[in-house]
Each structure stands twice: as C-alpha cells, then as structure tokens.
Amino acid sequence: MLRDELGDLAAFLVVAEEMSFTRAAARLSTSQPALSQTVRRLEERLGVRLLIRNTRNMAVTEAGEQLLNTLRPAFSDIDNRLQSLSQFRDKPAGTVRITAGQHAADTLIWPAINEVLHTYPDIKIELSLDSALTDIVSERFDAGIRLGERVEQDMIAARIGPELRMAVVGTPDYFTRHPAPTSPHDLPQHACINIRLPSSGGIYAWEFTQGERELNVRVNGPFIVNNLSAALKAAQAGVGLAMVMEDMVETQLAEGQLVRVLAEWCAPFAGYHIYYPSRRLLSPAFQVLLQTLRRRNAAEEKPRRPVIDGNNQ
Structure with a gap:
C-alpha cells in the first residue's frame, strides 16, 4: 500500500466518524474541498461508493460501513502501539481520552487528572462529561468511568471509588x-x-x-x-x-x-469503576492515569460519616 493510500483511508475514517466534511477538515487541519477530493479519489480507486452526500445530509453506504469495520480496529491498534513507544522515553507521554459523568468527574477524576498533569508534563488528557452510556470503542475513548453495575461484561473494570449511597x-x-x-x-x-x-x-x-x-x-x-x-x-x-x-x-x-x-x-451500592476494552494495548500514559486513580482510591478510603435522618431527630 502506498503512503498516500493509507492517508486517504485515514481521512475517510475521520469523515465517517464526524459525518461532516467541515468538522473532519477542522480535525485534520485541512480544507473541506481538499478532503472531499481525497474521499472522491479513494472511491474511484476502490470502484465503490463509500458515502452518500448532499448539501444537507451524509450517510455511509454498505460498502463504506464494511470498510469502516476494517479500519477502526486497525487504526486503533496502530495508534495504541505508537503510544506504547513512549515507554522508551524518559517520561510517559501521549494523549488519554476518557468519558465520565459530572459527579464522578468532580469527586474522583479531576483530583487524579490534576495530579497526573502536574507530574507528567508530556501527558495530555481529554475528559468528556457525559452521563449516557457512551460506546468507548466506536467513540475512540481509552476508557470510561461509570458505576460498577453499569459496566458492560466484555470490558475490563477496576474499582476506583468507594461504595455510594x-x-x-x-x-x-x-x-x-x-x-x-x-x-x-x-x-x-x-x-x-x-x-x-x-x-x-x-x-x-x-x-x-x-x-x-x-x-x-x-x-x-x-x-x-x-x-x-x-x-x-x-x-x-x-x-x-x-x-x-x-x-x-x-x-x-x-x-x-x-x-x-x-x-x-x-x-450502599457499587461505586465508580474505570473500564476499557480487554483487547486494547494499554499506553504508558493511560497506565499512569489508571494507577493514579487506583492508588488514590486505596489511600482515601475512610469511615463514612454517621447517617443523619430527619425521621430519627
């Protein structure tokens, strides 16, 4: 495969994820006309239509969906392996993308992120606040933070917070x-x-x-x-x-x-867990955040305050 062909495939993946040439062009730091030409060139090379688009809407064709199913795990694996190379640096580096709800972010995630960012200047963290059950694989997150009872069974999960009430x-x-x-x-x-x-x-x-x-x-x-x-x-x-x-x-x-x-x-019920795909190669940057969350949980566990109930006053 020629280098420009690999670039065309990567460009198509971003367009399909964003469902917008404008947003994809901004993400790739290129122009919308250039990106449109790239996808058109890829379609001509493959001899199939990948996207159905008009002035208002865009959709992925059946052939495009099949190509996406091939590209997503392949590019995800490449990205993970590139990030793993940071282990050969003096300090861990790379970007970690996680999704969490507001309460988890306020009580657990932000303190850990603050510690990591001050300790490891070459690590970048993107935190998406969303209480919905985000598909971290399709949305290309490294991990999600959710209550233990809401974690999917095919994920690796680690407890990072105490029981809640x-x-x-x-x-x-x-x-x-x-x-x-x-x-x-x-x-x-x-x-x-x-x-x-x-x-x-x-x-x-x-x-x-x-x-x-x-x-x-x-x-x-x-x-x-x-x-x-x-x-x-x-x-x-x-x-x-x-x-x-x-x-x-x-x-x-x-x-x-x-x-x-x-x-x-x-x-009481199961508290917050961090979860991630079992097949994913963990980057050194993600391992730093994971270890920080688990260590802080172990260190900060303490007896809960007595319950104050208006019915018993």
Missing part, C-alpha cells in the same frame, strides 16, 4: 409544611424533583432497598432536570424533595441546611 433530602422549611415520609410509599404525596435519564430519555424511578425488599417509586413534582447537581439546587431552594448522592449533601446535612429522610431505605 443515595439520600432523599429537603429543606427544614419544606418539612414544616409537609410531614416527613416514613416509607417510600409516602413519596407520591410529596413534591419531588424528577431526573430524566440521559441514556433512555425516561424518568428515573427512585430505587429503595431495605433488607430483601426492593421498591421502585415513580414520583411526581413540578420540576424535571437531567443531572443531580441541578436537582440538589432545586431542593435547596425549597422546590421539593431530591434524591441525590449522599456525599453531595454531607455538609448541608451537618449544618442543618437540609434534612434527610428514608435513610434506612437507601442501601
């Missing part, structure tokens, strides 16, 4: 106007802040566990958001009850700004 909270003023729920069955009578799930688009059903009993409760309320931070802000403003991560409200509970209820129904 949810907390149902409201303001003291809210509870002067409404009796505190003593059971999840009472929640339909309360104003609750709903969460719209980014993965399915549906509304999250509040999950409770007490011993062997499990309950999923559909709650109602005047406000719907798509992340926990917004739900917490609404609860602090007195809009209603919110179900958020326990560690997000430790300070507010201790200071009396919020009151917690139904704590005995909120059992």
